[in-house]
Amino acid sequence: MSDSEAEALARRFPAGFVWGVSTSAYQIEGAVAIDGRGPSIWDDFCRRQGVIADGSSGETACDHYHLFESDLDLMQALGIPAYRFSIAWPRVRPDGRKGINEPGLAFYDRLVDGLLTRGIQPLATLYHWDLPAPLQNESGGWADRGTADAFADYAGVMAARLGDRVKTFTTQNEPWVTATLGHEAGIFAPGIRSRATAMQVSHHCLLSHGLAAQAVRAARADASVGIALNLSPVSPASDTPEDIAQARIDDGLLVRWYLDALLLGSYPADVLAHLGPDAPRTSPDDARLIAQPLDFLGINFYNPMFSSATRRWIPARPGAPVTAMGWEVSPRDLTRLLLRLHHDYRLPPLHIAENGAAYDDRLLDGEVQDEPRRVYLESHLHAVADAIAQGVDLRGYFVWSLLDNFEWSHGYAKRFGIVRVDYDTLERRPKRSARWYSRLLHAVASLDPAAANVAGKPHR
Numbered sequence: 001m002s003d004s005e006a007e008a009l010a011r012r013f014p015a016g017f018v019w020g021v022s023t024s025a026y027q028i029e030g031a032v033a034i035d036g037r038g039p040s041i042w043d044d045f046c047r048r049q050g051v052i053a054d055g056s057s058g059e060t061a062c063d064h065y066h067l068f069e070s071d072l073d074l075m076q077a078l079g080i081p082a083y084r085f086s087i088a089w090p091r092v093r094p095d096g097r098k099g100i101n102e103p104g105l106a107f108y109d110r111l112v113d114g115l116l117t118r119g120i121q122p123l124a125t126l127y128h129w130d131l132p133a134p135l136q137n138e139s140g141g142w143a144d145r146g147t148a149d150a151f152a153d154y155a156g157v158m159a160a161r162l163g164d165r166v167k168t169f170t171t172q173n174e175p176w177v178t179a180t181l182g183h184e185a186g187i188f189a190p191g192i193r194s195r196a197t198a199m200q201v202s203h204h205c206l207l208s209h210g211l212a213a214q215a216v217r218a219a220r221a222d223a224s225v226g227i228a229l230n231l232s233p234v235s236p237a238s239d240t241p242e243d244i245a246q247a248r249i250d251d252g253l254l255v256r257w258y259l260d261a262l263l264l265g266s267y268p269a270d271v272l273a274h275l276g277p278d279a280p281r282t283s284p285d286d287a288r289l290i291a292q293p294l295d296f297l298g299i300n301f302y303n304p305m306f307s308s309a310t311r312r313w314i315p316a317r318p319g320a321p322v323t324a325m326g327w328e329v330s331p332r333d334l335t336r337l338l339l340r341l342h343h344d345y346r347l348p349p350l351h352i353a354e355n356g357a358a359y360d361d362r363l364l365d366g367e368v369q370d371e372p373r374r375v376y377l378e379s380h381l382h383a384v385a386d387a388i389a390q391g392v393d394l395r396g397y398f399v400w401s402l403l404d405n406f407e408w409s410h411g412y413a414k415r416f417g418i419v420r421v422d423y424d425t426l427e428r429r430p431k432r433s434a435r436w437y438s439r440l441l442h443a444v445a446s447l448d449p450a451a452a453n454v455a456g457k458p459h460r
Helices: 003-010 041-046 064-078 102-117 133-139 146-162 175-183 195-219 241-264 269-278 286-290 331-344 371-389 432-447
Strands: 018-022 082-086 121-127 168-173 224-230 234-236 296-300 305-307 350-355 362-364 367-369 394-400 419-421 428-430
Touching (some): 003 371, 003 432, 064 428, 102 146, 133 146, 146 195, 168 175, 168 195, 175 195, 195 286, 224 350, 234 241, 241 305, 331 371, 371 432
Parallel strands (some): 018 082, 018 394, 082 121, 168 224, 224 296
Antiparallel strands (some): 419 428
């Protein structure tokens, strides 16, 4: 990308737009049994035979717990203005319910202080799937309503500890994944296969968001609180009535179930009718608790989805371009999604909290070549700008991810990072996409100095 091309793309975004990168604790931190951290459901899940493609776990991951200072230096060198990270609940409260593990809290103090020292805005996510294992083993985890109360208490603790420096808190990251992949498909922790359980989990995750939003605001009145949802357009795989009907229901389960509850105060009637006895048990005040005012809504987008009467959640159409995950590359579907949400709901300000792609990178002449990822990111930024130009109030974009990392059930085989991690030596090496993003951020800073990482310079 030339300087003029970078400036042309930068000019498509409003002043004050927030630019950053995202990670999650279990995928990068490692140090799972150090300084008092307790086990999470992912630590337990990874010990099961055959559930992780390469038999690995997050035990070491990128060892960010020990290497975070150099990772922050790298972000500063790239000129990254904002960093969205997650806090490992079992690191700060190992049993999930009571007590404080001071060394765990101290780590996040150091992380946040290190970000601020380098001019990088910290944004904290309170839950990115690493539930303390005792909550699962002793009471059923998210299937138990008490876990929502435990989460709210933990959220209040974190807001009280970090809220003098962290002003933006995301409660839940992708509750659909927690519920559907973890409790219906069983391919993510805790590996349960029950639709009824999954739907109860989805309700408790949403309830926990509402309770946590209250707890964060009680601890820090100036906090900005939101939630991050994985959202995609769900289209019928064919024009048959059966496929159209299934796609409508799956759109309801992926998109409307969460947004209707959060923004309209009720679950969609057609989805409740479809679920029948698998619909969650609720209490009379739950709808009000879930529909707490949102300061922002995070949207995680990777690809469109398709459904048929015989196969659901299809990630790509035949013959479409795909990433290494087999996910269709379709930036126009991001624009379509944003415009649909803008039309259907009264929305808070939006962030793209995650957007990125896994590809098989090539090392050539000492440089990590990942042109497909660069093209993916650039095309999706244009898709975001197209939505903004049509009236969508979208105020931030975060690349997934800063580092190659533990990609859940795929282990370490799929690389999403703009920085390559050698898992044998833990060496970090910025890829071509990182240098491209750095050049774009430099162009943004030259046009809008308030958006810059004031300590950073473009990485070339």
